[in-house]
Amino acid sequence: MRKLPVHLDAVSIQPSWDCGRACKGCYLQNKSKANRGQQSLKWFQELFRSIFTETHSLFTTKQVTLSVDKLPADHRRAAFMEEILDIFLMQPKGLTEKHITVHSRMDLEQYGPYRFLKAFQSELDWISVSKIHNDYDTRTLSNMGPRINWNTLPAGIRGYGFCAETLSFVDHLHLLLEKPVLGQDFNRIAEIDFMKTRDFLRQHFPSELRQGKITFDPCHMALEGYYTKGWGCSSNLRKISIWPDGTVTGCPYDSGREELDHEESLVMALRDEYDWERCRIKEL
Numbered sequence: 494m495r496k497l498p499v500h501l502d503a504v505s506i507q508p509s510w511d512c513g514r515a516c517k518g519c520y521l522q523n524k525s526k527a528n529r530g531q532q533s534l535k536w537f538q539e540l541f542r543s544i545f546t547e548t549h550s551l552f553t554t555k556q557v558t559l560s561v562d563k564l565p566a567d568h569r570r571a572a573f574m575e576e577i578l579d580i581f582l583m584q585p586k587g588l589t590e591k592h593i594t595v596h597s598r599m600d601l602e603q604y605g606p607y608r609f610l611k612a613f614q615s616e617l618d619w620i621s622v623s624k625i626h627n628d629y630d631t632r633t634l635s636n637m638g639p640r641i642n643w644n645t646l647p648a649g650i651r652g653y654g655f656c657a658e659t660l661s662f663v664d665h666l667h668l669l670l671e672k673p674v675l676g677q678d679f680n681r682i683a684e685i686d687f688m689k690t691r692d693f694l695r696q697h698f699p700s701e702l703r704q705g706k707i708t709f710d711p712c713h714m715a716l717e718g719y720y721t722k723g724w725g726c727s728s729n730l731r732k733i734s735i736w737p738d739g740t741v742t743g744c745p746y747d748s749g750r751e752e753l754d755h756e757e758s759l760v761m762a763l764r765d766e767y768d769w770e771r772c773r774i775k776e777l
């Protein structure tokens with residue numbers, strides 16, 4: 494095992510099992526309820542403190558992204574998610590960038606006007622939004638502190654006019670490839686949609702591509718790397734995902750995690766090998 498601390502590019506944090514969207518096929522829903530470990534506010538508090546304020550933590554990372562999911566109906570579970578967001582927003586901004594990711598502006602509004610405004614006025618670096626609304630409120634918010642990333646599947650692009658208008662006020666567009674939970678069958682239609690939309694963006698928005706305002710899913714880029722150079726993705730090497738019970742995986746689509754204690758799981762995740770064995774992307 495390599496010596497700590499380890500330097501990472503990105504850490505994604507999924508703080509709760511209780512996203513109110515409960516979308517079918519979501520990697521979060523895939524882990525059976527019986528196998529879900531206990532989520533602990535105290536542990537996340539410690540983790541944030543270690544990342545943002547300690548100089549001798551287990552690892553350093555260039556950025557941390559917190560998933561801010563739709564609040565569930567259960568008040569106790571919703572309060573847990575609100576508290577995690579509060580703790581994250583109050584962390585000092587330093588060398589590590591602070592990002593949040595939400596499905597839509599409305600999901601973030603659910604957290605109440607105080608937290609909603611604080612997110613836009615705080616020292617967050619980026620807010621990623623999957624479902625974007627070209628309305629007055631979104632345009633106004635896009636002029637506040639954090640930069641806006643439109644994190645979209647091909648279906649969200651909805652033609653040239655909508656895309657051009659959205660690109661006029663967001664800071665970045667990231668085109669995602671729809672992926673199954675690691676090890677499960679890949680949907681080839683998803684890849685065709687991704688390729689078609691990628692070609693459409695290349696054709697209609699070449700200058701945005703050159704300026705780095707549009708980027709494509711790194712998992713698809715990993716496939717290109719695999720065929721040309723023989724290497725896969727960077728999960729486990731430069732990026733990790735942390736789950737509500739403190740377990741850690743390299744790939745965010747890995748629901749087959751072992752139950753480990755928190756400290757051990759963090760260290761286990763930082764191995765010198767790709768988390769690539771069960772990825773079906775390489776079979777495309």
Ligand code: SF4
Pocket residue numbers: 672675711712713715726727728743744745746768769772773774
């Ligand atoms: S193993 Fe890597 S390339 Fe495959 S889905 Fe996970 S992050 Fe993407």
